[in-house]
Amino acid sequence: MTLLAPIRLVFFAMILVFVGSAPGIAQKLGPDGAPNPTASVTSERELLRQFPRAEGRIDIPDTKASVLIQPAGRTWDYFHEVLLRWGGGMVILGMIAILGAAYLIMGRLRITAGRSGRKIVRFKAFERFSHWLTAVSFVVLGLTGLNITFGKILLLPVIGADAFSSVSQVAKYVHNFTSFSFVAGLVLIIVIFFKDNIPEKVDLEWLKQGGGFIKNKHAPAGRFNPGEKAVYWLSLAAGVFVSVSGFVLLFPFFGTDIADMQIAQAVHAIIAVLFVALILGHIYIGTLGMEGAFEAMGTGEVDLNWAKEHHDVWLARKLASEGRQGEASSTPAE
Template structure:
């Protein structure tokens, strides 16, 4: 009986020791497994963070798509270009339109127009041929259409979209894009012909410096009043406008073609650069166009007639382009309107 109890007690003791030893072996293993799982999760989180950081930085990965830049999920240049456009270009367009227009309106209200010192003579002198007049207006209308539709495309969602329905806004922006794209070739062709045809008349001369010094004779007060500087066929202001149109017209033409031609498979960086150069060139041309229109119409009495009929009043020619008038009178090419 005693042996039976002793054996039972020994078995229970051995079972308890085995249980304790087993628990001792299992718990470190389980703890190690938990540590390993935690490390794997941390590594996964770090790996995901690194991956997302690389994606946002524009780093290249691997894709089965073989298109240009298909391996880049997020193009960094695109985001940076968008930021530059929204931060700088859009305010610059607003300043070019309202700032320049407002400045000339204020100047006109204070100074008034530049009137003809001896009034209109009634004699009309040929200044531009019919071909020149047509060429000017084709380019001018195309340019104005491009500017207006470009402003709609860039700024329309800020000052048009909030006040019209979604359907109407979709129609406006779609029409603006269509008209903008198809007015471009008209502008490019007419611009190129104008540059080739008129460039010999737009070369700067030494006497043009005086034109700038006396502000072209347009100021009607102070020491500048009544000052009419020498000028050839084109005055210094017209020459500055012409060369601005040449340089930035070239930029806007090239970048415009880069942006609309479907077969040009350009890198994203090139497209963004073209978009920014296009916008900067547009801002400059918009500002100079407003100046050109003010100078040719409101500020210069009798100036608009030149590009309506091709003729200018003889007194206008003597006052604003005296060297040209003297030249055509001397060489016998002076022609009056019959």
């Protein structure tokens, strides 16, 4: 009997321990007795606060492969899936709304004196080639890039998952390879038009007259007015940013880590959306917004009266260089 007494004490102690821990065990088991994966004494948020970056041990040289959880990725995902969609949508649709309102209120800016029937060369063939190389590349990049942000909510429900997958895969490759032609065109644009976009004294008078809208007269301008120069410099800056960030994404983890790639993608997306809005304004003015403007990049020649009304200083210089000074004053510009 003396030997059984200690055994009974141990047995009853084990029963008490089991009964005390039963509620915790019940929490970790589901109704059917199977383990409950969602039950935890410590919440996931609390664990991530204590250990913000979970890593494992690997045998390969690529240390990035050891990262199991990176909470910063959730921030990036929220930016890409929510903030970028709403922000980008408002910027692009807002620009379209502004341009639509401008057309309804002001209509198309006509050549006040009417067409003279005489032409003058504004852009040479190679200048137009450089412009259209950049422009076509930009449109392709814009459409294929916007598919990444808005495709799942706009295109996927219309064409279905299989077709959307095929379209997106093709768009990805087209986007990647078109980037090279865009950069080539951008470099040509910078070299060819750089000197004509340097601010000069006549730009101050153009600004004082509000581009001709305030005093209802044609403000003087050189080859490019301050508005066009602003588009040039903003496009140059945006082009450099999207190109650099794009090549970082095109060659992932080439001297970068996950955080760097996330920053590059955010910069690329934000600048690209603003770039699209800027070029929408540029396209509007060059097509619907102003009579005779598209001809400059279409055929390379513009009507003499159009040149007098919008770029009179440039016209006078060009005619003087060609020995045709008399043509500049043969028809009034306003």
